[in-house]
Amino acid sequence: MMGRDELWTTCPEVGEAALTALLDGALTADERAQMEDHVRRCTTCSGDLARQRLAHLALHAAAGNLAAPAELRARVAGGLGRQGWLASVRRVVAAAGVAAAIAVAAVGVWRLNATTGHASSSTAVQVARAHRQETLSATPVAFVSADPAAVARWVRTQTGREVAVPDFGGAGYHLLGVRTESGVSRGAVSLVYAGAGGRVTCTILDGDASLGAAFSAPPGAPSVHTIRQDGVTEAMWLEPGTTYLMASELQPQEMLPLIAAFNGPGYIP
Amino acid sequence: MGGASRGTVLKSGQRRRAFEAEVLPHLDAAYRLAYALVGSRPDAEDLVQEACLRAFAAFDRFTSGTNARAWLLTILRRVHLNNRRHLQTHPTALHFGGPGDDEDVRDIADTQTPGPEEETLRALDRALVLELLAELPEDYRTVLALVDLNGLRYAEAAEVIGCPTGTVMSRLHRARWQLGARLQRAGAFQIDTAPALDAPAQPAWPPQRARVLAEGREGVAG
Numbered sequence: 001m002m003g004r005d006e007l008w009t010t011c012p013e014v015g016e017a018a019l020t021a022l023l024d025g026a027l028t029a030d031e032r033a034q035m036e037d038h039v040r041r042c043t044t045c046s047g048d049l050a051r052q053r054l055a056h057l058a059l060h061a062a063a064g065n066l067a068a069p070a071e072l073r074a075r076v077a078g079g080l081g082r083q084g085w086l087a088s089v090r091r092v093v094a095a096a097g098v099a100a101a102i103a104v105a106a107v108g109v110w111r112l113n114a115t116t117g118h119a120s121s122s123t124a125v126q127v128a129r130a131h132r133q134e135t136l137s138a139t140p141v142a143f144v145s146a147d148p149a150a151v152a153r154w155v156r157t158q159t160g161r162e163v164a165v166p167d168f169g170g171a172g173y174h175l176l177g178v179r180t181e182s183g184v185s186r187g188a189v190s191l192v193y194a195g196a197g198g199r200v201t202c203t204i205l206d207g208d209a210s211l212g213a214a215f216s217a218p219p220g221a222p223s224v225h226t227i228r229q230d231g232v233t234e235a236m237w238l239e240p241g242t243t244y245l246m247a248s249e250l251q252p253q254e255m256l257p258l259i260a261a262f263n264g265p266g267y268i269p
Numbered sequence: 270m271g272g273a274s275r276g277t278v279l280k281s282g283q284r285r286r287a288f289e290a291e292v293l294p295h296l297d298a299a300y301r302l303a304y305a306l307v308g309s310r311p312d313a314e315d316l317v318q319e320a321c322l323r324a325f326a327a328f329d330r331f332t333s334g335t336n337a338r339a340w341l342l343t344i345l346r347r348v349h350l351n352n353r354r355h356l357q358t359h360p361t362a363l364h365f366g367g368p369g370d371d372e373d374v375r376d377i378a379d380t381q382t383p384g385p386e387e388e389t390l391r392a393l394d395r396a397l398v399l400e401l402l403a404e405l406p407e408d409y410r411t412v413l414a415l416v417d418l419n420g421l422r423y424a425e426a427a428e429v430i431g432c433p434t435g436t437v438m439s440r441l442h443r444a445r446w447q448l449g450a451r452l453q454r455a456g457a458f459q460i461d462t463a464p465a466l467d468a469p470a471q472p473a474w475p476p477q478r479a480r481v482l483a484e485g486r487e488g489v490a491g
Contacts, residue, residue, distance in 0.1 A: 016438075016439050016443070017438035017439050017442060019442060020438045020439075020441050021477070024474075024476065024477045025476020025479060026423065026476070026477035028478065048446065051446060052442070052445040052449055054449055055448040055449035055452060056445055057473055058452060059398060059413060059417045059418065060417050060473035060474075061395075061398075062395045062399055062402075064417070064473060066300060066301045066304060066418070068296045068297050068300035068314075069300075069310075072296070072300065072314045072317060072318065073293075075314070075318050076296065076317070076321045079322050080285050080321075080325055081285070139326060143315070143318075143319055144318070150311075150315060153311060153315060154319075157312065157315070157352060
């Protein structure tokens with residue numbers, strides 16, 4: 001912390017902006033001549049000017065040549081391309097209708113419980129709505145990146161939440177990026193993926209006690225519950241303190257490889 | 270550049286090429302501002318990427334031929350403030366530096382800076398300068414990044430920050446004073462109280478007034 005004797009003392013004859021203007025060459029010739037004459041006579045201003053000039057030059061020397069890394073340029077260029085591609089994909093998905101089926105992988109310990117009828121959970125409804133309105137829009141994510149580490153870093157910056165961003169490459173789906181999902185709950189985020197079956201939303205939120213019977217998990221057994229409404233399949237599973245909701249146009253069985261990949265060998269801690 | 274006016278909707282490929290030609294040349298300036306704001310290379314990269322993509326999404330509202338650098342930096346600063354608001358954090362002191370943070374910047378000794386301070390600057394530790402910069406309030410880091418790191422004119426910096434030009438100048442004065450005082454206290458240099466104008470007071474960037482006059486003759490420049 002700066003002590004009292006370190007506070008600047010502005011010369012009473014000139015304003016603080018005048019020295020800045022002198023240093024930066026913002027004065028007319030006459031103004032400059034007058035200021036230089038004053039500085040020669042004034043120890044306060046001469047010391048002030050010298051200190052500011054050295055700070056200005058030191059800072060410029062330290063970081064004035066700082067350049068954007070090549071990898072950043074590549075990421076930006078890739079993001080621009082993806083934004084244009086996303087608009088095209090949206091048109092294709094809208095025209096194609098139901099996504100093509102994909103091979104169903106063994107699910108191991110997972111039990112799939114399909115629930116018919118409408119979900120009574122407002123969270124599930126909100127996630128389905130967000131999938132249709134946001135994920136299928138021209139700008140489905142706020143942060144565009146295929147790098148799970150960068151996406152995790154963005155989530156941490158935005159929400160303080162630590163998330164493990166899964167890799168669905170083995171199932172043929174690549175990461176598009178992430179958005180916050182404050183409309184679902186505070187601190188919720190949605191990872192968005194794209195592949196042959198269209199786009200997939202993976203929403204991560206705090207353990208949601210409001211999820212109704214449609215998503216209740218039998219005690220003592222890991223399971224994934226699904227529900228399908230208005231053309232959107234949602235799968236839900238719980239971990240202590242965290243709820244995961246995956247939404248897509250795929251049929252429930254078609255989502256199993258992705259759900260398995262979320263917690264399988266491809267899981268990125 | 271292609272002459273697209275405000276509100277003109279370009280085709281997808283045209284749009285991207287126009288954006289790359291007008292806005293992306295200012296990526297380095299965006300990176301320097303981001304680095305001053307967030308203090309780490311990975312976070313600065315993320316901020317720049319997010320800002321560029323938001324700028325691209327809003328590119329139809331940009332008037333070709335106007336100040337693309339100020340436009341991009343304005344968006345970047347707003348994205349940063351928005352991110353901070355979401356986290357409900359207040360600006361805090363930063364800690365510059367981390368793995369790889371030294372890789373992109375040449376040593377101060379390699380920088381050719383005119384004037385009698387050259388030897389003093391050669392001896393300066395870049396890490397010390399950035400460490401002391403990190404101690405300054407965010408408003409001061411912002412104006413220093415815009416004017417001293419990126420060479421913006423006062424009016425441009427005022428446009429990015431959204432304040433009067435006079436505020437930029439007084440904030441710049443105080444920011445440089447504080448940084449200089451910290452450098453002096455850290456023993457980086459001694460201030461000779463004798464009149465400091467025996468040698469020309471040359472800033473690192475072309476004189477503000479000359480640039481304003483030049484742009485008045487030639488029209489708005491980026």
